[in-house]
Amino acid sequence: MPHIHISSPIHPAVVEAARARAEVSLAYGPGAVPLDAVAGRVDAVLLRSGAFTDEMMAGCPRLRIIARHGVGTDTVDSPAAARRGIWVTNTPGGNSRAVAEHVFALTLALGRRLTIASDETRRGRWAEDRAALNGIELEGRTLGLLGMGNIGAIVADIGRALGMTVIVADPALDQALPHVVPLDELLARADVLSLHVPLLPATHHIIDAAALVRMKPGAILINTGRGGLVDETALAAALRAGHLGGAGLDVLEAEIADMVAPMPHNRLPIAELPNLIVTPHVAGQTDEALMKVGMTALAEIAAVLAGGRPTHPVNAPATPFQP
Known part of the structure; x- marks a missing residue:
């Protein structure tokens, strides 16, 4: 079963949907699991906040996709991800x-x-x-x-x-x-x-x-x-x-x-x-938007883990990772 790591709080319904198709670790809440604790078996990261560097990617040998929960991808080293065969996606229009x-x-x-x-x-x-x-x-x-x-x-x-x-x-x-x-x-x-x-x-x-x-x-x-x-x-x-x-x-x-x-x-x-x-960067934070954005990011993960192409790629891996 693939492993999805979720960086920050997202809509609970999206977490449940992810658990229906993969092993899920959460980097927040009770029993929070940091990325480095599961890096060796992570296939996908659903990234709401925080940076994702080339060094972090190097520590995740199975990683196939970094799916941004939102539009901006400036905190992700997308060129490095492309070199490593890792898709980076976002969710335009969701919020x-x-x-x-x-x-x-x-x-x-x-x-x-x-x-x-x-x-x-x-x-x-x-x-x-x-x-x-x-x-x-x-x-x-x-x-x-x-x-x-x-x-x-x-x-x-x-x-x-x-x-x-x-x-x-x-x-x-x-x-x-x-x-x-x-x-x-x-x-x-x-x-x-x-x-x-x-x-x-x-x-x-x-x-x-x-x-x-x-x-x-x-x-x-x-x-x-x-x-x-x-x-x-x-x-x-x-x-x-x-x-x-x-x-x-x-x-x-x-x-x-x-x-x-x-x-x-x-x-x-x-x-x-x-x-x-x-206001503290909450313009896009409604119940409806969180559900829509989270489900879109999860759909991108599902497509890539099934061997397909994402709908909203930010980079273009020359040779996408193959497990």
């Missing part, structure tokens, strides 16, 4: 709806000043200054999308349903389309700017101090993509100065292997910024 809805959870919370209102009410000051809690309506506002992949397309649909005008900056799209605009125009026109591009050298700090200055006064910035897209020091300054209406971040630059590291207060003084909402 797109969840992330898109989180974009609007953050947007609405900021636009209606919900966290401030809640804090004031909890302190017993709910009737003292209602005017300070005046919010905005999204109908008639402009939604700007930096990038238009699976998630961005759903965000656009939701925005239009709310009566928003949608504009997009994305070099991969036909620049002649009426809703596609240059980045400078996107920054200047968007009442809500949502980021949906991968983190690459070209996109690192794409929203920097200069970009923030070009943004429309009072605009809301939402980042559910990657933390490195935003210069957080510059963002904190723009929020303190009142240039932006607010910012919602589900990702931070200090994240390491999908876990949020302690944030030095001089980099992003969260406690001092009432117009900032930060």
